[in-house]
Amino acid sequence: MDRRSFLAAALGGAFGGVLSLPQHAFGETSTVRISHGYGILYLPLMVMRDQQLLEKQAKADGLGDIKVSWIDIDGGNVINDAMLAGSLDIAGTGAPGFITLWSKARGIPRSEIIGLGALSTSALWMNTTDPKITSLADFTSRDKIALPGVKTSLSAVVLEMAVAKVFGIQNYAKLDPLTVGLSHPDAMAALLSGKTDITAHFTSPPFSYQELEDPRVHRVFSSAEILGNITLDVVYSLKQFVDRNPQLIRAFMTAQNQANAYIAANRVGAAETFLRISKIDTPKSLVEKILADPDTRFSTTPNGVMKYVDFMSRAGLINNFPRKWTDMFVSELSHRTGS
Known part of the structure; x- marks a missing residue:
């Protein structure tokens, strides 16, 4: 079949x-x-x-x-x-x-x-629990970014567009190796638990807002800031x-x-x-x-x-x-x- x-x-x-x-x-x-x-x-x-x-x-x-x-x-x-x-x-x-x-x-x-x-x-928000991350340039190979589908989801492509805007089209896939496929609810749970290797989540409302209710979480950037509405x-x-x-x-x-x-x-x-x-x-x-x-x-x-x-x-x-x-x-x- x-x-x-x-x-x-x-x-x-x-x-x-x-x-x-x-x-x-x-x-x-x-x-x-x-x-x-x-x-x-x-x-x-x-x-x-x-x-x-x-x-x-x-x-x-x-x-x-x-x-x-x-x-x-x-x-x-x-x-x-x-x-x-x-x-x-x-x-x-x-x-x-x-x-x-x-x-x-x-x-x-x-x-x-x-x-x-x-x-x-x-606006999609990049939220993180790592205080050292304040921009796209701060992500390293030790970080893991959760989003619904690696390279295929809305979040994945918008992230690539933002990366291309900041680092040039030739580097659009620069952060792809750091992405992990998780549904927004599962990604939020993983980020807030602090018990997984997920250090960031690129997500939409209401999950983006819910995460910021936790004092350990801060927003790195908004997609609207880079790409517009x-x-x-x-x-x-x-x-x-x-x-x-x-x-x-x-x-x-x-x-x-x-x-x-x-x-x-x-x-x-x-x-x-x-x-x-x-x-x-x-x-x-x-x-x-x-x-x-x-x-x-x-x-x-x-x-x-x-x-x-x-x-x-x-x-x-x-x-x-x-x-x-x-x-x-x-x-x-x-x-x-x-x-």
């Missing part, structure tokens, strides 16, 4: 159990499988899930009753493999993972993907799914905008939603603090995704690259002032 078939079989139960979804008489699916991760970057999808915004919008648009199956899954490679295996219809993921798959699958009809929009922007996560789908379900996709995009509006208007309610859906144990006041941070933003308009493309092409991480950001996203976004 090849990897794709194995994934489809292994994930089938959790992802709805079917690869050929039921269709309405007019051709649109009546079941959709959507994934999101665990951190604050996925909050719009959590709001959609909690308030059933897609179901309500689909019904308002004349699609009738649709069933939405939500899957908690993180890690760019895992998400991309699940999408290609036919176990996902729409996914929230890090921009680098999306660009990697877009480049690899470009021109392959059954695998080609397309972005439905941006998801979120925030660029889109970190996006939402995407297989192009053939989008082509077959245009009304559903429009309903999804509308629902995501509704979720963003809710977050902007009701910070307390959004914080409660995050805690309810993510099941992360942290004070609501801390989540509200994160949402008040100007570096934390939720918009469907991509911002700075071509910075990833520029870096990844110069570093030789992708072979096919878009001429402009709109090449990677649905045409409904083409009138926007993105980048």
Whole structure:
């Protein structure tokens, strides 16, 4: 059994159990499988899930009753493999993972993907328990930096981009040998325990904030300080799914905008939603603090995704690259002032 078939079989139960979804008489699916991760970057999808915004919008648009199956899954490679295996219809993921798959699958009809929009922007923080580390230049071979996936995760690629900015593109992989693959919750536990060789963690909210509650931890740098406030996560789908379900996709995009509006208007309610859906144990006041941070933003308009493309092409991480950001996203976004 090849990897794709194995994934489809292994994930089938959790992802709805079917690869050929039921269709309405007019051709649109009546079941959709959507994934999101665990951190604050996925909050719009959590709001959609909690308030059933897609179901309500689909019904308002004349699609009738649709069933939405939500899957908690993180890690760019895992998400991309699940999408290609036919176990996902729409996914929230890090921009680098999306660009990697877009480049690899470009021109392959059954695998080609397309972005439905941006998801979120925030700052990734490099936190450490070592008082001697105050900059990227202070890391040595004795240090271990935890992040979700070595060389493949959002954190891994953003770290390489920051290193390239500081030390030059030819040295973009300078810190790669120090990185260790751990989920954000496991990495936080390892860093705070002081019982492992993990000396730093490159992470997103709320984990970045939670770690700084410990007086032994300090922040080395923020990704926003080096790279600016660029889109970190996006939402995407297989192009053939989008082509077959245009009304559903429009309903999804509308629902995501509704979720963003809710977050902007009701910070307390959004914080409660995050805690309810993510099941992360942290004070609501801390989540509200994160949402008040100007570096934390939720918009469907991509911002700075071509910075990833520029870096990844110069570093030789992708072979096919878009001429402009709109090449990677649905045409409904083409009138926007993105980048």
